[in-house]
Amino acid sequence: MSVDKDTRRGLFANPAVEARMRKRRGAERRFRAYGRAAVAFSIAALAWLLISIVSTGASAFTQHWVTLDLNLAPKDTDTIPNDRRRLADALAQAFDVPSNEETRRELLQIISASAATADIRQRHDEAMAIKITVPTSDLADQFLKGHIDPALPQGQRPITDRQISWIAILDAEGRINRRFNRGLFGNPDSRDPERAGLASAIFGSAMIILIAGALALPVGIGAAIYLDSFAPQTGWGGRLTRFLEVNINNLAAVPSIVFGLLGLAVFINFFGLQRSIPLVGGLVLALRMFPTIVIASRAALRVVPDSLTDSALSLGASPMQAVFNHRVPLAAPGMLTGSIIGMAQALGETAPLLMIGMVAFVTSVPSSPMDPATALPVQIFLWSGSAEAAWAERTSAAITVLLAILMIINGAAIIWRERLQRRRKL
Amino acid sequence: MNDPVPIYMLVIVGALMMGAYRVVYGRAARLVMPDVSGPVSTRAQPRHHARLAAALTGLIGVGVYLAGLSLRGPTPSASLDGLWLLACVAIPMLPMALSIRNVRPDFAARTHIERMAETGLMLLALVALLTTVGIVASLVFEATLFFQDVSILEFLFGTHWSPQTAIRAGESGQSGAFGAVPVFAGTFLITLIAMAVAGPIGLMVAIYLSEYASPRTRGIAKPVIEVLAGIPTVVYGFFALISVGPAIRDAAAWMGADVATQSSLAAGLVMGVMIIPLVSSLSDDVIRAVPQSLRDGSTALGATKSETLIRVVFRSALPGIIGAFLLAISRAIGETMIVVMAAGRAANLSANPFDAVTTVTVQIVALLTGDQVFDSPRTLAAFALGLVLFVITLLLNIGALAVVNRYRTRFE
Numbered sequence: 001m002s003v004d005k006d007t008r009r010g011l012f013a014n015p016a017v018e019a020r021m022r023k024r025r026g027a028e029r030r031f032r033a034y035g036r037a038a039v040a041f042s043i044a045a046l047a048w049l050l051i052s053i054v055s056t057g058a059s060a061f062t063q064h065w066v067t068l069d070l071n072l073a074p075k076d077t078d079t080i081p082n083d084r085r086r087l088a089d090a091l092a093q094a095f096d097v098p099s100n101e102e103t104r105r106e107l108l109q110i111i112s113a114s115a116a117t118a119d120i121r122q123r124h125d126e127a128m129a130i131k132i133t134v135p136t137s138d139l140a141d142q143f144l145k146g147h148i149d150p151a152l153p154q155g156q157r158p159i160t161d162r163q164i165s166w167i168a169i170l171d172a173e174g175r176i177n178r179r180f181n182r183g184l185f186g187n188p189d190s191r192d193p194e195r196a197g198l199a200s201a202i203f204g205s206a207m208i209i210l211i212a213g214a215l216a217l218p219v220g221i222g223a224a225i226y227l228d229s230f231a232p233q234t235g236w237g238g239r240l241t242r243f244l245e246v247n248i249n250n251l252a253a254v255p256s257i258v259f260g261l262l263g264l265a266v267f268i269n270f271f272g273l274q275r276s277i278p279l280v281g282g283l284v285l286a287l288r289m290f291p292t293i294v295i296a297s298r299a300a301l302r303v304v305p306d307s308l309t310d311s312a313l314s315l316g317a318s319p320m321q322a323v324f325n326h327r328v329p330l331a332a333p334g335m336l337t338g339s340i341i342g343m344a345q346a347l348g349e350t351a352p353l354l355m356i357g358m359v360a361f362v363t364s365v366p367s368s369p370m371d372p373a374t375a376l377p378v379q380i381f382l383w384s385g386s387a388e389a390a391w392a393e394r395t396s397a398a399i400t401v402l403l404a405i406l407m408i409i410n411g412a413a414i415i416w417r418e419r420l421q422r423r424r425k426l
Numbered sequence: 427m428n429d430p431v432p433i434y435m436l437v438i439v440g441a442l443m444m445g446a447y448r449v450v451y452g453r454a455a456r457l458v459m460p461d462v463s464g465p466v467s468t469r470a471q472p473r474h475h476a477r478l479a480a481a482l483t484g485l486i487g488v489g490v491y492l493a494g495l496s497l498r499g500p501t502p503s504a505s506l507d508g509l510w511l512l513a514c515v516a517i518p519m520l521p522m523a524l525s526i527r528n529v530r531p532d533f534a535a536r537t538h539i540e541r542m543a544e545t546g547l548m549l550l551a552l553v554a555l556l557t558t559v560g561i562v563a564s565l566v567f568e569a570t571l572f573f574q575d576v577s578i579l580e581f582l583f584g585t586h587w588s589p590q591t592a593i594r595a596g597e598s599g600q601s602g603a604f605g606a607v608p609v610f611a612g613t614f615l616i617t618l619i620a621m622a623v624a625g626p627i628g629l630m631v632a633i634y635l636s637e638y639a640s641p642r643t644r645g646i647a648k649p650v651i652e653v654l655a656g657i658p659t660v661v662y663g664f665f666a667l668i669s670v671g672p673a674i675r676d677a678a679a680w681m682g683a684d685v686a687t688q689s690s691l692a693a694g695l696v697m698g699v700m701i702i703p704l705v706s707s708l709s710d711d712v713i714r715a716v717p718q719s720l721r722d723g724s725t726a727l728g729a730t731k732s733e734t735l736i737r738v739v740f741r742s743a744l745p746g747i748i749g750a751f752l753l754a755i756s757r758a759i760g761e762t763m764i765v766v767m768a769a770g771r772a773a774n775l776s777a778n779p780f781d782a783v784t785t786v787t788v789q790i791v792a793l794l795t796g797d798q799v800f801d802s803p804r805t806l807a808a809f810a811l812g813l814v815l816f817v818i819t820l821l822l823n824i825g826a827l828a829v830v831n832r833y834r835t836r837f838e
Contacts, residue, residue: 024730031732035634038627042651042706045699052669073633226547246827248554249749253753254816255760257787264794275748287557294554318450320540336744347657351762351791359795377660382768384664394666399661406656408537 022294053403057396063194064144064182066111066170070094071129072120083120084113095166105163110140110163112194135183136176138193138390140167144230147389184397188363189379193390196383198398200362204278204373205347211282211369212289213343219286220293221335223248227294228301229309229323252291254359259288268356271287275357277373284356285346291347296338300331333420344406350377376402431495432507435514439487442515446483451476452554454529455692470535478539479525487518494805553559565816568809575803576604581810583607589782589793591802604807612783614764616638616694617758619779623698628705629747633735634711655687662766666696671768678780685768693769697761701754706755712746712833713739746833756819762787786811 070090075083088104091111097103117130142148143159144167154161170176187197227248231241261282267273271282273311304327312322328335343345353359358378366373372384380402383395452473494510518597527536538556542693573581584605629653635644677686716739724734740747772783784792 009474024733026751028730028732031735032634032638035630035638038630039634039639039647039651042631042654042699042702043647045702046650046654048669049657049665049699051659052665055667057436059598059729061456136785155617175653219553221457222547223553226544226551227472230544231551243550244554246824250823251557253756253819254561254758255762255787255819256813257563257760258816261790261809262557262561262564265568265809266560270564290553290557318536320543350658350660351787353785354762354791354795357795377658378651380660380664381767384660384667395664396625396668399664402658403661406658410656426781 029385031272044272050403053399054077056393057398057400058238059147060184060393060397061181063145063183064141065133066140067131067133067177068094068111068116068176069131083117087113087116087120087259092371095169104164106160107166110137110166111135112137112192113347114192115195116189135194136167136325136350138388139163141194142389142393143167144171144178147323147393148388182311184394185401188362188365189361189382190320190363191361193386193388193394196394198376198379198401200365201374201376201379201398202401203356203365204281204362205376207279207369207373208285208353208375209343209347211279212346213287215282215286216289216293216343217339220290221292221297224294224297224301224335225323225328228298229327230319242344248291248294252295255351256288256349257285257351257355260285262287263352264354274370274372276360276362276374277370278366278373279334279369280356281353281373281375282369283359284352285349288349288352289342289346292342293339296342297331300334301327301339303334304330336420337413337417341410344413347409348377348402350375350381353378354381376405384396429684432502432511435491435494435511436488437533438511439491439518442487442518442522443480446518446525447476447480448523449522450479450525453526458531459697468531470537474536474539474541475525475529478535478542479522480526481539481542482521483518483524486521487514490514490517494511496648515757517815561816565809565813568806569813570619572803572806572810575806576810580604581606581807585625585696587789589807604803606786606811609784609789609811610814612690612769613723613785613787614696615779615783616690616769616785617755619691619694620701620758620761621755622696623695623757624701624705624758625751627698628750628754629709629833631702631706632709632713635706636713637731637735637739637806651703651706654700657700659700659761659763660767662696663763665764667694667762670696674780683780685780686782688768688770688782690769690783693765694779696768697758697764700761700764701757703748704757708750708830709743709747712743712750712830715746715833716742728755743791743833744831749826749830749833752822756822756826758786759822760815760819762791766791786815791817 005131013248018379029269035382068091070087071093072086072090075086085104088108091097091107092099092103095107097107098212115134116132119134120130136144139148140163143150145403148157148159150159150164151158161411179402183195185197186199186201187195188200190196227241231244233241235367263280267280267283268275283313293396303397308326308330312326353375358374359382360374361382362372362374376398380395385389451472454470454475458468458470458472458475490513494506494513498506498510581604584603585607586603586605587608588603635648638649667687670687671692674689674692675685675687718743720738721734724738725731729737765785765788769785769788790808790811793804793811
């Protein structure tokens with residue numbers, strides 16, 4: 001068996017070499033396995049993250065609604081204090097249970113009491129039979145989605161046996177149906193998970209990013225063009241140029257929370273702008289985006305061959321004409337894509353917005369950049385702090401929305417670049 | 427009309443600019459480009475004259491607008507606003523009239539407008555400088571106020587951190603507890619854990635993908651790993667909170683230990699995953715920069731691929747890899763959301779990775795969120811912490827850039 005090997009290996013075939021080679025090949029295999037493991041670990045971590053968030057959040061995109069036929073008692077401030085009480089009494093009557101404090105509390109826990117009360121308030125104050133369709137409470141919703149195990153003893157689950165039986169009655173009568181959760185996108189924030197939505201956060205984020213982009217894009221691209229084509233390279237001017245370049249690279253690596261501190265000190269404490277408004281958020285994120293945009297734009301400008309500018313200059317164009325008519329158009333797709341990716345990054349920024357007070361509880365959709373608003377990532381942070389399972393579900397859904405938006409923006413930027421570049425080549 | 431920032435005035439200025447452009451363009455088209463057959467000595471095209479006119483009008487107009495805004499302040503005033511509006515209309519007329527007079531064949535409008543444009547671009551580049559100056563000035567200013575209350579030595583070397591109690595007792599900062607050592611220690615511990623994950627894994631990812639993987643694997647795995655860099659940190663924080671923290675708690679419970687969901691281990695691990703793409707893409711660059719001749723030499727002497735990589739490539743790329751690690755450390759130190767959500771807020775001086783610890787960034791958030799007055803030692807302490815954070819990350823970044831730049835020129 002060893003004859004063949006010996007012939008092939010010739011001079012080096014002795015047991016010591018064989019043993020060493022086995023060891024070295026083993027080391028080689030192990031090294032390669034470490035590399036493979038590292039790649040596998042990174043991909044597995046990403047998969048775990050995405051799966052855990054999407055699987056938690058997926059059920060928040062639907063919601064259970066309940067249609068109730070109720071006989072409201074007349075509004076009488078002496079005996080029946082408020083609409084909430086009228087609602088509870090009507091519910092007790094519908095389920096044919098005596099209306100006492102305990103029952104009323106439990107009854108109001110299975111439907112979205114605030115939504116139903118708001119509905120009743122708009123109707124008349126007299127006694128009447130009404131039909132209302134409202135979201136179920138977060139508790140009932142979680143139970144119906146199977147997130148609460150009814151087999152547990154009553155003390156260990158948040159829902160009582162009576163509530164389970166009521167939900168079963170409603171379900172058997174076909175009064176409960178599951179529909180797409182439009183409120184998640186249409187409602188502003190709320191204290192009740194079943195009514196909380198992302199509208200104010202999405203509007204706030206959109207305004208912040210538009211303001212930040214409108215400020216940072218022209219300034220960043222202008223600065224990049226200057227540093228690329230016009231900045232002096234020698235003497236004192238050259239020193240200033242190099243200092244600016246180092247400065248921009250450093251700014252890009254400054255922790256984003258420091259930009260928040262800057263915004264707090266300058267825009268709020270010094271200029272006296274209000275806290276929590278998209279204008280300040282946009283200004284802060286514009287500063288945060290600026291170095292990223294400059295770096296991305298310079299990278300795009302650097303790959304345009306100098307020969308183009310040179311030939312324009314030799315034909316009598318001024319430096320400004322050579323740069324703006326020949327260099328910039330060729331770099332434009334890269335500059336825009338880099339800038340858009342920088343803007344997408346800013347869309348996910350949370351810490352600087354916390355610093356300028358965008359953590360306020362905002363229950364209205366902002367209509368101007370001077371109205372208090374919140375932003376999508378901040379909304380995620382706020383919701384993540386609440387303990388109930390319904391909030392975890394909502395938070396995951398909000399994250400899914402944020403990730404989807406980021407994916408669309410990044411994907412669009414890349415597709416756009418490919419298109420523009422193809423057209424340029426023709 | 428009760429606008430704190432009357433945008434309509436800017437609209438008027440914009441209209442004036444367009445007017446100036448049209449008027450000057452029409453005039454220049456007649457005067458500058460005469461229909462002559464002899465030698466023409468025009469020094470600018472009509473559009474250059476027109477652009478110059480519009481730029482001057484706009485510049486003066488916006489200048490008047492901003493001057494008015496700073497004189498009047500944000501509260502509307504009936505008497506001043508009329509005057510202001512008049513100024514916004516009348517004063518930009520002067521450069522417009524000047525531009526109209528200047529429309530002559532020998533007027534070098536192009537040179538002027540290009541010089542203006544270049545100056546404008548330079549001012550845009552100086553925004554970077556302005557931002558840095560703004561950061562340094564605001565942090566130093568507020569931190570100085572803080573150090574009037576709390577001695578700088580106590581802040582840097584004190585071992586007891588409880589800013590909340592100082593407020594509750596109604597005490598001044600002097601008797602409060604602003605010893606930041608536990609905060610620094612927590613930051614250090616979490617950074618250490620994060621780098622223990624991201625350092626080796628990021629490096630091995632870079633080596634495997636650039637040296638071993640087939641182009642196909644590389645084409646799939648690289649962008650997938652880059653996705654990790656694009657995920658917002660608040661998402662990582664939530665992931666640490668709902669998945670990794672409980673997983674660590676359950677694993678510890680299975681081994682008979684009692685561990686809270688919020689621990690430096692959970693935060694550090696997740697932060698490490700977040701930093702992997704940063705380490706791997708920076709290391710990838712420096713590994714690729716090592717000349718092929720060095721590898722060939724090593725292979726010719728009979729080294730296996732891994733031996734070449736470890737003894738030759740890694741060693742020559744070491745400065746660049748150190749630079750990459752420094753940048754990653756600076757990123758880990760400044761990271762906020764993951765630690766805010768997953769590491770807890772208790773200022774423990776503990777090296778146990780299963781304890782909840784606090785970091786500089788967590789404390790800044792804790793001190794500045796919620797309603798409070800802005801000049802108590804409590805809020806000012808946040809700026810002092812911010813200053814420390816800024817200085818440390820700045821030093822790390824400058825160090826990293828210096829190392830990387832020196833390395834880059836080494837093989838050229």
